[in-house]
Amino acid sequence: MRRGIAATALVASIALTATACGGSDSGDSADGPVTITWWDTSNATNEAPTYKALVKEFEAANKDIKVKYVNVPFDQAQNKFDTAAGATGAPDILRSEVGWTPAFAKKGFFLPLDGTEALKDEDEFQPSLIKQAQYDGKTYGVPFVTDTLALVYNKELFEKAGITEAPKSWDDLKKAAATIKEKTGVDGYWGSTQAYYAQSFLYGEGTDTVDVAAKKITVASAEAKKAYGTWLDLFDGKGLHKADTTADAYAHIQDAFVNGKVASIVQGPWEITNFYKGSAFKDKANLGIATVPAGSTGKAGAPTGGHNLSVYAGSDKAHQEASLKFVNFMTSAKSQETIALKNSTLPTRDDAYTAEVKADPGIAGYQTVLAAAQPRPELPEYSSLWGPLETELLAIAGGKESLDKGLGNAETAIAKLVPDYSK
Secondary structure: OOOOOOHHHHHHHHHHHHHHOOHHHHOOOOOOOEEEEEEEOOOOOOOHHHHHHHHHHHHHHOOOEEEEEEEOOHHHHHHHHHHHHOOOOOOOEEEEEOOHHHHHHHOOOEOOOOOOHHHOOHHHEOHHHHHHOEEOOEEOOEEEEEEEOEEEEEHHHHHHOOOOOOOOEHHHHHHHHHHHHHHHOOEOEOOOOOHHHHHHHHHHOOOOOEEOOOOEEOOOOHHHHHHHHHHHHOOOEOOEOOOOOOOOHHHHHHHHHHOOOEOEEEEOHHHHHHHHHOHHHOOHHHEEEEOOOEOOOOOOOEEEEEEEEEEEOOOOHHHHHHHHHHHHHHOOHHHHHHHHHHHOOEOOEHHHOOHHHHOOHHHHHHHHHHHHEEOOOOOOOHHHHHHHHHHHHHHHHOOOOOHHHHHHHHHHHHHHHOOOOEO
16 A cells, blocks of 8 residues: 655655665675675565575575665655655665555666566466566566565364354455354454455455446445445454454454454565464464455455566666576575565565465465465556545444445546546
8 A cells, every 4th residue: 555755755756766776876896796785675674684694695695696685664765765866866676565656667767577587487487477567568676575474373272262254255254253242252353443454345246446447436336335334344243343444453353363352354475474463363273264255246366465576677778687696596496485484474476485485384374375365467557446435434334434425535536546447
C-alpha cells in the first residue's frame, strides 16, 4: 500500500540519494571494483542481517564488485526512490514492493530484465510472481520474497470446541466462532478493517476494486457490496470480536492471537517468527494455516504481496551488468533457501522449498495456500487504490458511514486515480 511522507522528509531524502546512487557518484576508481548501491526495504532488525551476510558472500565470490548496502524504511522508500530517480539519480538496485514495480516501470525508472543474467532462471519462479513483475509485456523485477494471506488458527482452541478442520467459507467461520466462544470462552475470530485484508472478500464474490480488462471501477458494484457486507457482518455476532478502529488495531489483533485470546485471524507469513514468540505457539505445531474462507461463489483467494529486485535504468552499463549479476545471486535457489531459513519468509522459486525449509511448519503451511493467491493486475495505480478505500472501510466499520455511502465515496476517490475508467 502506498504510504506518504512529509515534504521535509522528501527534502532530506535528496541528501541520502546523492550519496547512494550509482554511476559517477558511486566512488569507483578507474582500476578498482565497480560499486553498486542496493536499497533494501526489509525490517532492519529481523531481516536485514541475513541480507548483509549474503552481500559479503557475493563480494567474496566477485572481487570486482562492491555492494553498498543501504537499509531504507519501507514506508519511506517508495517516495525516496521516486524523488531520486526523477532528480539526482537512484540506487542501482531497489527491493521494490510488487505494487511499486509496474508504477516505476511506467515512469521508465526500471531496466527491462528479459533475456538478462538476472532473469536467466525465469522458469524456476512461480509464474504468477513473474506476471506481477511485468508491465506492458516486459519484466522489470525478479521475485525476491513473496507472501499472501491465510486463515491462521489455534489448533488447541479449535479442538477444545470440537472443530476438526478449518472453516471453508465465511459462513462456516461464523458458526465456528460461536461454537468456540461457547466451549472455550474465547472469541473465535477477529477481523481487520484494513483494505488489503478485506480484499479476500472481493475475490470470494468474483470481483475486485476495478476491472482492468473492462477499464471499469467495480468497488461499489453489487458483487462488491455483497463482499463488504460479509466483511462487516464478521464484526458482530457471538464469538466475533468487534471492529478495532484505533491506530494500534494491527498490534492488538496480533497480540490477542499469539497469546491465545482469540482463536483465529487472517494474517500473512511476515508474522511467522512473531507467532512463535507468543505463549499460544511455543509448540509450533499448534499453529494452523488454511486458505482464507470462500465467499458465496465458492471462490477463495487472497492478494499476493512480496518484493522484487529491480535494476535502475539510469545506471551506466558497468553498474547495470554488476547489478544484474547481484540480482541473480540474491534470487538463486541457494540464497532463497538461506533467506527462508534465517528469516522465515516464503521463497519465490519452487527449487528453494527444500526439505529443511519445509520443516518450518509456518513456511510449509503458507506454501499450501499460495495456489489460491491472486496476482495483482498489470495496473501501475492498483496499489494506490487501497488508500481511499482504507479510509472508508474504517468509517464503515466504526459505524460512522453506511456501507453504500462509504463505497460510493471510495468509488469517487478511485475515479480520480484512474480517470480513464468508467463507473
